[in-house]
Amino acid sequence: MQMEDHCFATQIIGWDGVLDIPKFDEFTKHVKLNDPYCVVSILGPQSSGKSTLLNHLFGTNFQEMNIEQRSQTTKGVWLAKAKNIGPCTLVMDLEGTDGMERADRDDTAFENQTALFALAVSDVVLINMSCKDIGREQGGSRPLLKTIFQVLMKLFDPRKKTMLFVIRDKSKTPFESLVSSLQTDILKIWECVPKPQDQRSTNINDFFNLQFESLSNYEHQEDSFKEEVSGLRSRFQKSIGHAGPSGNFPASDFSVSTKEMWKLIKEDKDLDLPSHKVMVARVRCWQIGSAKVSSFTADEEWKHCEEAVQNDCVPGFGKKISGLFLRCLSEYDKESIYYDEGVRTLERQQLVSRISQLVHPAYISLMKHFLNGTLKEFKESFHEALKIEEFRVAAHACAQSFLHKFRKGCEDATIQQVKWDPATFEDKLKHAIDAHVESVRVLKRKVADICGRSQGRLTRALAEPVKEFLRSARYNTWEVIKTLLVSETIAAAADLKNDLSDLELDDGTVKELLSRLRNHGRSLVESKAKEEAKTISIRMKDRLTILFNADMSRVRNGKVDIQAIAESARDECMMMLWIISTIWLDGDGDTFENFRSLLVLDKSCQLDPLASISRKKELILKAGTLISPDNCKFLWSQFMVHVDCIVTLVLHAETNFRNFGWGTKIHNERGTVRLNCVSPSWRLRFSPPWTSRDRRHDHVSPRFIVSTRPLQRAWSRAGRSPYAPVALSPQRLSYVAQHKRNDHFASTF
Ligand SMILES: Nc1nc2c(ncn2[C@@H]2O[C@H](COP(=O)(O)OP(=O)(O)O)[C@@H](O)[C@H]2O)c(=O)[nH]1
Ligand SMILES: [Mg+2]
Incomplete structure (x- = not known):
């Protein structure tokens, strides 16, 4: 590139059809293209004087054919900046058509591509043609025009361009005649060019602003040529002085669009540009x-x-x-x-x-x-x-x-x-939730089955033994129950853990289920204790009867210490009450001695237990309390009445036996308290007055029957008749009647 001439003539597309981007960029950089600007290109046969014309017209320095060599000089596409014209005009010189070099290689595609390129990029296209070709069927300009019109059809939304026909080597034929003849030729060619359906009726003037100019032979009439070229330049000067070919888009985009245009042309011959x-x-x-x-x-x-x-x-x-x-x-x-x-x-x-x-x-x-x-x-x-x-x-x-x-x-x-619909995710969530709920339902059922079986096993292992232990009421009953509860719970928990292992439950859940099992065992013990507490009054009396009879059977030689027997039985019953008064699964409870002191020494609640329950201290009981201390005292006092009745009855029986012999019966007025010594069973029947509503009970319930058989045997051995009437003293009957109203209270435990 010769910088000193300031036209920066540059070969932007080589003979091989490759766009030289660095050179092109360098050209645009030097040219400093500004709006408005114009692009002029020239089409025509090779060696028809195109470069010569451009050089004279725009002051460029495109290479011209050497007269001696007569070989192709311009190769590919060149670009330069016009020196002597304003506004800024870029001049494009093309290799030209009909060159021998390409004809030998049958490479007409390049001619078409460059023609299309010139048409797409330029505002003014010069068609360089010889005067001699006008009107000739086989003239050199004919295929050129055909090419131009054909490639024009490939242009999408083409701008209307100026097509300036430059008739070289003008003859003596009048210019008007030449133009007329040329126009006829142009129209003929235009009509013959195949067009898309929607462009069939289009006129050539819709696409081109056709203009004509003729020049003298440069070689023979150089002065005339130069003068005419000068006139042509003035014409250009006037017509180009507009806002620029590209309308609104900036000059800075020329480089981008030119490169892109050539790229598209090269890539696709049939492209709608x-x-x-x-x-x-x-x-x-x-x-x-x-x-x-x-x-x-x-x-x-x-x-x-x-x-x-x-x-x-x-x-x-x-x-x-x-x-x-x-x-x-x-x-x-x-x-x-x-x-x-x-x-x-x-x-x-x-x-x-x-x-x-x-x-x-x-x-x-x-x-x-x-x-x-x-x-x-x-x-x-x-x-x-x-x-x-x-x-x-x-x-x-x-x-x-x-x-x-x-x-x-x-x-x-x-x-x-963007409109991304989250419905898919919501559906997934719904399905996952449903699946989880179902799995929990199934799991729960399985867990419930397993736990139910486990609790059942624990119940079977505890229920009867605990009941028996509570009823037997020994000093260490709660220790034994505790030991049993712990050992059975451990065994049941191990079984449960094993059964649950297949279900892959989390540790927390397993822990909770084991805890539930432990609670179940404990609750079972507690409920058994509560059940037993409710009937403690009756069971104490039963126990008393059993113990009394058992001790009486040990009497020898008619010596009966009834008070001693009663005291011993009473102690055991007190033990029963002590055991059942409180659930002692945690820690140690009150000692039996303290309990005894409470019952024996404190008489404050004996007469009015209903009043005592309302006392505030009743509400603050120790954990596990089944029968409050006051109620224990009440039950005990009631029980003691029963004991006294039995003892009195037996003592009376003994007295009557000594005085009157067998078979004597003493009846109270309304009372059913009586000694009914009937042979051969020798049973002493004692029915407290407050149970008289159930007569059947008086005679069959073992609760109120004390067998006197051992006593009778003892007395018989001593030579006395066993049939002796028994009576309660009036004071004792009064005392018993006083406590009748509290019987229902005792049964609520
Ligand atoms: N007959 C004739 N020859 C010309 C004219 N202008 C230039 N030439 C000659 O034609 C030859 C080719 O010129 P050139 O400009 O290189 O042609 P291009 O290949 O079309 O660029 C040169 O020897 C020129 O001297 C002209 O107006 N008439
Ligand atoms: Mg040339």
Whole structure:
């Protein structure tokens, strides 16, 4: 490139058809193209004086054919800046058609490509032709025009261009005749060129502003030639002084569009070439879009979101990304505002699509985290709800609540610029929730079965033994029960653990089930104790009877210490009351001695137990208390009445036996207290007055029967009759009657 001539003539496309981008960029850099500007190109046969004409017309320095060599000089496409014309004009010199070099290689494609390129890029196209060719069927300009018109059809939305026919080596034929003849030729060729359906009726003037000029022979009439060329330049000067060929688009886009144009022409011969404006818009809008994608990718907030969302939910994801998205689109809109609206709208959609593709994996990742998180929370909440609500209610309430929460979360993840439907994720969540509820239902049933069996086994192992231990009421009864409870619970817990192992329950649940089993064992013991406590009064009396009879059977030689027997039996019954008064599964309870002191020494509650229950201290009882101290005292006092009755009865029987002999009966007025010594059973029947409502009971219940057989035997051996009447003293009967009203109270324990 010769910089000193300031036309910067540069071969931008080589003979091989390759666009030399560095050179082209260097050219545009030196030219400093500004708006307005104009592009002029020249088409015509090779060696028809094109370069010569351009050099004279625009002051360029394209290489011209050397007269001696007569070989091709201009190869490919050259570009230069006109020196002597304003506004800025770029001049394009082409290799030309019909060259021997390409004809030998049958390479006409390049001629077509360069012709199309010149038409697409230029505002004014000079058609260089010889005067001799006009009107000739086989003239050199004919195939050229055919080519021009054919490639014109490939231009999409072509701008109207000026086509200036330069008739070289003008003859004496009048200019008007030449033009007329040429116009006829042009029209003929135009009509013969195949056109698309929608352009059949188009006129050549719709595409071209046809102009004509004739020049003298440069070689023979150089002066005339130069003078005519000068006139032509003035014409150019006038016609080019407009706003520039490209209308609204900036000169800075010339480089981009020219490169893109040649690329498209080379890639696809049949391509519908867009207009220069559209071409530029495409390239520039794409570039702006790419820059926006890059700035989006490089944004720190996006990078943070993208990284964070790999591991967990990102609160406000949708809002953040929507904000970034909006910023990119706004910038794009602002920067692309001067480009073709159709193109920039199309490229905007592309930009949305590109950013969407960029963001989509992060969105999917977020939604997966959100789905899994919601499902996890649902499971936990459902687990807790099951503790306080019925299964169906808990399942429905939790499912609705968490689906609602998920929908709200989806709104938080929504990116305004894209319409990604979260319904798929919601469906997945629904299915997962349903599946979980079903699995819990099945698991619960299995667990319930296993636990039921376990508790059943524990019940069977504890119920009867505990009842027996409580009834036997020994000093160490609670120690024994505790030991039994612990050992049976341990065994049952081991079995339960083993049975549950297949269900893969979490440790917490297993722990809870084991705890329930332990509680079951403990509750069982407690309920048994409560049951026994309710009937303690009756059982004490039964025990007394049994013990009394057993001790009486040991009487020898008629010596009966009835008081001693009663005292011994009474101690055992007191033991029964002590054992059943409190559940002693935790720690040590009160000692028997203390209990005895309470019953024997403290008489405060003997007469009015109903009043005592209202006392505040009754409400503050030790844990495990089944019968309060006051009630113990009351029961004991009542029991002692019973003991006294028995003892008195037996003493009377003994007295009567001594005095009156067998068979005598003493009846109280209304009372059924009587000694009924009937042979051969020798039974002493004692019915306290307050049980008289159930007469059957008086005679069959073992509770009020004391056998006197051993006593009778003893007395018989001593030579006395066993039939002796027994009577209660009036004082004793009065005392018994006084306590009648409290009997129902005792039975409530
Ligand atoms: N007959 C004739 N020859 C010309 C004219 N202008 C230039 N030439 C000659 O034609 C030859 C080819 O010129 P050139 O400009 O290199 O032709 P190009 O290949 O079309 O660029 C040169 O020897 C020129 O001197 C002209 O007006 N008439
Ligand atoms: Mg040339």
